[in-house]
Amino acid sequence: MPAILFFAFFAVAPMVLAFYLSFTQWNGLGDPRPVGLANWRKLLNDDRLTQSLTVTVALTVVSWAFQTVISLLLGVWAAGRQRNRAILSAIFFTPFLLSSTAISLLFYALLDPNFGIIHADTLGTTSGAFLAIVFVGGWQFIPFHTLIYQGGARQIPEVLYQAAAIDGAGRLRQFFSITLPQLRNTATTSGVLMIVGSLTYFETVLILTQGGPGTDTAILPYLMYQAGFKSYDFGYASAIASFLVIAATALSLLMVRLSGFGAMRSTREGM
């Protein structure tokens, strides 16, 4: 099974190695030197970790709320029959064609105080920088989640709406009593993807704010990048990385427990 070997070598082995490195001191040259629990002790007493965790969680939650509301509405709308819908859908989709790097650069330029749309130092303030990251993440991923919701909304049986209409339910009532409950599984799928995806905001933070102002937007992966590839403290970076793996795994298990992939795997048809 070459596939398993390949994957084990490049993804599983590094994880084990990361744990090992977290008990060593290593500056990227020469060989790692064992230092026992020093890195972990440092990590648990590091104020930046608490701050970084808070920012990471806040960013994830706010992004999730922002993206879900907009994608849901757009997706339900796009599943319908309007004039120009195809053209609009195509336009909606464009942000998704650019890479995170390109999108982050675009907004880095547009938010530039001397050049951009807003002549203010948006990225220089804590709340401005935070909201900018949420917005840029949304700008990039909402098209994708809109597609998911559009697919979900198309699978709701027409008959439900006809029945509701006969019962005299208005459009809003139909939306809240039929559309939303029927999209529950879709929302789970999309939500899991958003939460996992928010770990990948690394590029956005790296380009847009460099974790700033100060360390106010330094999400966990960025903190690790700084420790390793800026301060050359690879042992400490590995401790942060191990912490990240533990947190991500716990989060995944929790989400599986809460939603159950069973629910996510139902309602499907082949491609």
Added chain:
Amino acid sequence: MSHDTLQRPVRTGPAPGTDPTPRRRKHWSGRANPLAGLGSVLWLAVVVVPVYAMISASLTHQSEALGHNALKPPSHPTLDNYETVLHNGFGHLLWNTVLAAAAVVAIVLVLCVPLSYVAVRTRSIWSGAAFRLFLLGVAIPAQAVVVPLYLMIAKLDLYDSLLAIILPTAAFAMPVSVLILTGTLRDISEDLYEAMALDGASPTRMLFQLVVPLAKGGISTVVVYAALQAWNGLLFPLIFTQSDGPRVLTLGLFNYVSEFGVNIPALLASVVLSGVPIFVVYLVARRALVGGLMGVGGK
């Protein structure tokens, strides 16, 4: 993008206008929904304004750029910025990126199709364990392993080569690819396998004559997904490469920030250029791309 799917790809709606089944709708009567329409137009503005500003700014002369508001169209449109970028080795970056993406797709397909086939067809403890290992792999954030990978790549003498980007990118695209493929392959009916087995087909022949043609949807999804991973990844190139030789597009863009610093029009011109190739692909193969992405996202 690192979107993970946990279920099977699903058919996207048929192309507009070719749909034989009536589509249900909140407003089944076919009346327009002014509120929803307004909302969609608002979001349209949110999408279009930055794109417009980007293109307009990339045509602005650098002398005009400072203190210029990006929303104003340039007074003397110029292509100078594009020339600047193209003279900065843009072609080389693009070539590297295409090469890396193609290699990643090839590795992922060659490794994952047989693996998924075995995982679906055999009921051994091993194949189940392998499958679960990949499920776990979905949860590993790539950022978490860059430090040890950096050590490994340095020890393997791969540092600063295109392979240093290709191998880890392919490895991290595998879990989701396996999930997509096993989902697709499970849909192939048992009868077909049995019929082929009766005809005396070897497992290998089955794979190529039965599985590959029938799993086209899943395979194209995987191709799109793996290519996008390679196309969009910045982390691996940033950490595993250094010189101009193996530099890819994302890293090139990232470096333009320090290179062009204040030359924002040139910076934006490079962003526009980076989007052009994939935009062309999108125009040519819109259905496949969107279908593939829907597959990645699932239902």
